[in-house]
Amino acid sequence: MQYIENRTFDEIKVGDSAELTRVLRAEDIELFAVMSGDVNPAHVDEEFAKSDRFHQVIAHGMWGGSLISAVLGTELPGPGTIYLNQSLHFSRPVGLGDTVTVRVTVKEKNEEKKRLKIDCLCLNQDGEPVITGEADVIAPTEKVRRPRVVLPEVHLHERGARYQELVNSAHDLDPIRVAVVHPCDEKSLTGALEAKNQGMIEPILIGPREKIEATAAQIQRSLDGIELIAVPHSHAAAARAVEVVRGGKADAIMKGKLHTDELIEPVLDSETGLRTERRLSHIFVLDVPHYPKPLFITDAAINIYPDIEDKRDIIQNAVDLAAALGVELPKVAILSAVETVHPKISSTVDAAALCKMADRGQITGALLDGPLAFDNAISANAAETKGIVSGVAGYADILVAPDLEAGNMIAKQLIYLAGAESAGIVLGARVPIILTSRADGTLSRVASCTLAQLYVHNKRRMNL
Template sequence: MQYIENRTFDEIQVGDSAELTRKLKAEDIELFAVMSGDVNPAHVDEDYARSDMFHEIIAHGMWGGALISAVLGTELPGPGTIYLNQNLSFRRPVGLGDTVTIRVTVASKDPETHRMILDCLCSNQDGEAVITGQAEVIAPTEKVRRPRVVLPEVHLHESGARYRELIAATHELAPVRTAVVHPCDDISLTGALEAGSQGLIVPVLIGPRAKIEAAARDAQRSLEGIEIIDVPHSHAAAEHAVEMARRGEVDCLMKGKLHTDELITPVVDRAHGLRTERRMSHVFALDVPHYPKPLFITDAAINISPDLDTKRDIVQNAIELAQALGVERPKVAILSAVETVYPKIPSTLDAAALCKMWDRGQITGGVLDGPLAFDNAVSKSAAEAKGIVSEVAGDADILVVPDLEAGNMLAKQLIHLAGAESAGIVLGARVPIMLTSRADGVMSRLASAAMAQLFIHHSRDVAT
């Protein structure tokens, strides 16, 4: 066990000193900004900082001041110190990667009041002073020795950041004409209209006009210039949207306020639906805190218990989506409960077969490995502990689950327990289908629209 111990007034002599050293990381700046509320763009906006006088992101000045306080409170004099006054002079900026040494030196003592003056110096790796000043404290007169408190780990996650990057990637693309099916509540209508205002889609609202207009009033949104196709109910809206897609009048579909099966039933109709030679499947695109990149999970919404042929299409759909979103060679982990082929667990046999199909060119565009347990797929340390040497293990882009139940539970666990944000679309039909949950917010709907837009334009580019 580590302990923290002070030095009493009588133990300290003029000239005594203590120091600590820190290297400035981006996380330090972000955490200080969150704690203080100081979001001066010189500290948190890289584009602005490049045009500022220092031409780079710099630390908050009081980050160094806080480190001086840390030395006084933990080293010299240490626990029991009462901080009275501090003056600081900021001499040079501290940039990312700079190493700063914070030193305090006792300049004077007053035996009657137990007050001390300490000179404070923060210097960088080149020995240059970045902060100077003096602190006045009352030093403790009694000895304190306590177990050092273990601080919690802090992980910062910028909510929606990856989705904003996704949306930014569409800025030079033309919006895609989208049939919005039964947008008769605040959230689904707002999502569609916001996607339209950001240039992701051209919304065509299909549903009972009176309900759509009522939803617009509730959301305080204007419908001026928006095409509305009046149909009596949600079933009719889904059927009309599918027919428009069959005629080539829309590029994709967006789910509004209706059950998934209401929308999917006309889509999969063999005579009048949107089937292709490829099996349809759903892909979740999750922004999971602490995972270093977007994580795709498939299929958690369409295929209940897919056979091997269906899984091949599920994998291919997900690879093509990831490529459309900028992942040049997606790493695909075929999940099971274990990482070895075990005949009594059918999903391990499917995983092995899928990997061989990839090896023989029946699946293209990515790199596959499986079977892999979930931890081996997303954690390099877990994979190394099991002795798994693989390009995919510990660094997967796509997780292919054994069946819908496993996928749905995995995705919702990440959303509700790990704080992941979700977006999702269905691929394999004649047009992509944005299949968000009724509980999803506007950002999820915008991200799904961006995914569909990127996929459509990527598919057109590949075709030409």
């Protein structure tokens, strides 16, 4: 165990010193900005910083000041020190990758008040002063020796960063026409209009005119220039959306304020719907903190207890979406509770059969492995510990759940416990269906529109 120990006033002599050295990382700047609320673009906006006075991102001045405080509070005098005054003069900026050495030196002692005057100096890697100053402190008079507190790990996650990468990748694509079904609440209408503003979709709003217009007024958004097809209720809106697609006037369908079953029912109609030879399935695309790429989870919304033929289509739908998003050879982990085939656990048998189906060309465009437990699918360390040799284990792009219950729980746990951002889409019909939860916000809905836009354009390229 490591300990932290002070130096009492009586132990300290004029000329005593202590120091620490730190290398400035991007994470230091981000964490200081989060803690302080100081989002000056000189510190957090690389593009702006290039055109600013120093032509690079620099540390907050008080980042260096905080290092001085760290030396005084942990080394000299250490625990029990009371700050009275601190002067700071900033001589040079500290840029990313700079090494800063902080040195404090006792200048004067006041025996009566047990006070110290301390010179403070911060030098960069070239020995140049970046901060100079002076501190007045009350030194401790009693010895303190305590176990050093182990600080928690801090992981910074930029909300929606991977979704923004997808949005950026679609900037040069034309918007797709989307039949928006019953957008009669703030979230669904805002999501559709924001996706239009970002150039992803041209919405066709389908639902009761009065409700849609009242919602637009409530959120203070204009519907000028947007097609609105008036129908009496949500069921009629879903049916009309299918008609619009069959008439070639829409490239996708987007769910508004209605139940998923109500939306999907007319899509599955054997005579007037949008069915293909492929089974419909839902795909979550999650931006999960600490996972290095988008994570696809399927199926969590459509197929309750899929059989092996259903799972084949579920996998192929997810693979096709991943390919549209630029994943060259998606890694597909077929999940179960264990990593070996066990006759009493049917999902392990299905996983083995699906891998063989991929070997025989019944599933294409991906690398499959299974059965894999969740930890082995997403953690290379877990897979290595269990001796699993696999091109998928630890690096999965797509997680295939054994059934809807498991898939839904995995996705919702990642969203509500791990802080993942979610987008969702249904494939297997003639057109993609943008399917989000009624609780999802604008970011989720806009990201889901991006999925549909990329998928539609990729499908057009493939058919050329």
